[in-house]
Amino acid sequence: MAATRQRSIPARLDSAAKACAARGARLTELRRQVLALMLDSDGPLTAYQLLDRLREMRERAVPPTVYRALDFLMEQRLIHKVERLNAFMPCSDTGHDHPAQFLICRQCGRVAEIEDRVAAEALEHAAERQGFHARSAVVEIDGTCAACFHRA
Amino acid sequence: MAATRQRSIPARLDSAAKACAARGARLTELRRQVLALMLDSDGPLTAYQLLDRLREMRERAVPPTVYRALDFLMEQRLIHKVERLNAFMPCSDTGHDHPAQFLICRQCGRVAEIEDRVAAEALEHAAERQGFHARSAVVEIDGTCAACFHRA
DNA sequence: ACCTTGGATGTTATTTTATATCCTCTCTAG
DNA sequence: CTAGAGAGGATATAAAATAACATCCAAGGT
Ligand SMILES: [Zn+2]
Ligand SMILES: [Zn+2]
Ligand SMILES: [Zn+2]
Ligand SMILES: [Zn+2]
Numbered sequence: 621m622a623a624t625r626q627r628s629i630p631a632r633l634d635s636a637a638k639a640c641a642a643r644g645a646r647l648t649e650l651r652r653q654v655l656a657l658m659l660d661s662d663g664p665l666t667a668y669q670l671l672d673r674l675r676e677m678r679e680r681a682v683p684p685t686v687y688r689a690l691d692f693l694m695e696q697r698l699i700h701k702v703e704r705l706n707a708f709m710p711c712s713d714t715g716h717d718h719p720a721q722f723l724i725c726r727q728c729g730r731v732a733e734i735e736d737r738v739a740a741e742a743l744e745h746a747a748e749r750q751g752f753h754a755r756s757a758v759v760e761i762d763g764t765c766a767a768c769f770h771r772a
Numbered sequence: 773m774a775a776t777r778q779r780s781i782p783a784r785l786d787s788a789a790k791a792c793a794a795r796g797a798r799l800t801e802l803r804r805q806v807l808a809l810m811l812d813s814d815g816p817l818t819a820y821q822l823l824d825r826l827r828e829m830r831e832r833a834v835p836p837t838v839y840r841a842l843d844f845l846m847e848q849r850l851i852h853k854v855e856r857l858n859a860f861m862p863c864s865d866t867g868h869d870h871p872a873q874f875l876i877c878r879q880c881g882r883v884a885e886i887e888d889r890v891a892a893e894a895l896e897h898a899a900e901r902q903g904f905h906a907r908s909a910v911v912e913i914d915g916t917c918a919a920c921f922h923r924a
Numbered sequence: 925a926c927c928t929t930g931g932a933t934g935t936t937a938t939t940t941t942a943t944a945t946c947c948t949c950t951c952t953a954g
Numbered sequence: 955c956t957a958g959a960g961a962g963g964a965t966a967t968a969a970a971a972t973a974a975c976a977t978c979c980a981a982g983g984t
Contacts, residue, residue, distance in 0.1 A: 646960090646961085648961070648962090650961085650962075666940085666941080667940095667941070667942075668940070668941075680962090680963065680964085681963095682963080682964070682965085683941085683942070683943085684942090684943075684944090684962085684963085684964085685962075685963080687941095687942065687943075688961080688962075692961095703855035703856055703910075703912070704855055704910065706940085706941065706942095706970095721895075721898075723899055723902060723904045723906075725904075726907070732902065732904070734898055734899075734902065736894055736895060736898040738890075738891075738894040738898075739890075739891045739894035739895045739898065742888055742890040742891035742894055743873075743888060743891045743911060743913060746873075746886055746888040746890075746891065747875055747886075747913055747915065750875060750884065750886065750917075750918065751917070751918030751921070752875045752877075752884070752913070752915055752916070752917055752918060753915045753916040753917075753921050754875075754913045754914070754915040755878070755913075755914045755915040755916070756913070756914045756915075757911065757912070757913040757914070758855075758856065758910075758911070758912045758913075758914075759895060759909065759910070759911050760855070760909070760910045761895060761899055761904070761906045761907075761908070761909045761910075762906070762907045762908045762909070762910075763899065763904055763905045763906040763907040763908075764904070764905045764907075765902075765903070765904055765905075766902065766903030766904060769903070769905050798931085798932085798980095800932070800933090802932085802933075803932095818969085818970080819969095819970065819971080820969070820970075832933090832934065832935085833934095834934080834935070834936085835970080835971070835972085836933085836934085836935085836971090836972075836973090837933075837934080839970090839971065839972075840932080840933075844932095858941095858969080858970065858971095925984105926983105926984080927982105927983090927984080928981100928982090928983085928984100929980105929981090929982090929983105930979105930980100930981095931978105931979090931980090931981105932977100932978080932979080932980095933976100933977080933978070933979095934975100934976075934977070934978085935974100935975085935976075935977095936973100936974090936975090936976100937972105937973085937974085938971100938972080938973075938974100939970100939971080939972070939973085940969100940970075940971070940972085941968100941969075941970065941971085942967100942968080942969070942970090943966100943967080943968070943969085944965100944966085944967075944968085945964100945965085945966085945967100946963105946964085946965090946966105947962100947963080947964080947965105948961100948962085948963075948964100949960105949961085949962080949963095950959105950960090950961085950962105951958105951959090951960085951961100952956105952957100952958090952959090952960105953956100953957095953958090953959100954955105954956090954957085954958105
């Protein structure tokens with residue numbers, strides 16, 4: 621079991637369910653289980669890591685089971701995909717539409733989500749200047765986290 | 773054959789070779805062929821698209837052939853990987869070390885490389901504030917390019 | 925010229941990641 | 955009831971990337 625976080629997992633699941641309902645979508649049992657696994661993890665999980673864990677509860681799970689749930693959760697903005705890791709993690713700020721910005725530690729594998737308005741706006745403007753209509757932006761920064769840096 | 777670009781492909785290959793040599797690396801025939809294919813393409817290419825094209829010149833090519841060349845070209849900062857597309861494209865500013873920033877058009881598949889110093893610096897500072905030591909940053913913005921937007 | 929050596933490439937196989945397709949079940953709007 | 959949509963089950967396959975080991979070959983020292 622992962623360390624305790626700001627809000628309890630059941631509370632986060634419930635507010636996720638409400639957010640979905642408000643948009644006319646259903647956080648079904650399967651989707652809830654998948655989201656719960658992600659909330660319970662210390663770091664990002666790949667689809668197949670998630671599948672392994674899901675099978676403990678749901679023997680019949682296969683890749684499409686997981687990918688469909690992941691697609692749904694991404695549409696609902698409850699999770700993000702970390703492209704550089706082909707892995708997924710819960711959004712730290714559930715439901716709010718914002719560009720995904722991550723700090724990815726190469727040493728420990730941990731990923732921190734940040735929200736830098738200055739960078740986000742600079743990128744918006746840069747896109748506009750090219751006449752480009754932005755839908756979604758991803759920022760992923762590789763490096764060494766403070767903890768790993770001090771350890772070294 | 774793709775449209776003519778700012779500088780001729782042979783000229784770009786030659787300056788790439790020089791840049792490699794300056795760093796004690798060799799732009800071998802294989803690597804040169806792979807880079808040439810990318811320079812000749814109108815858009816990003818996946819490793820397997822590249823493999824198909826490469827086989828026209830080099831029958832024995834297999835996935836590791838391509839991936840090794842791609843790894844080399846990325847180390848030499850001659851190309852970038854576009855994570856959201858699992859595809860690769862030449863750097864627009866060969867050899868200079870800079871964060872990769874892309875505008876990806878969903879409609880036409882074209883990818884434009886931009887270089888926004890404001891965003892890059894904002895992200896650097898954001899990382900620093902967390903005590904994070906950044907190595908390399910990737911920015912990928914999905915949306916619709918000006919041409920496709922006007923067409924619609 | 926002759927080794928030696930490390931980088932580059934060849935070769936085979938496999939792993940990891942993601943999607944296509946078709947079917948069944950359930951719920952509900954009409 | 956009953957069509958239609960959404961959710962999930964099931965099978966198969968495609969796409970992307972890497973592992974591991976063999977061979978080649980270019981460059982530098984002798
Ligand atoms: Zn988020
Ligand atoms: Zn770390
Ligand atoms: Zn570049
Ligand atoms: Zn376009």
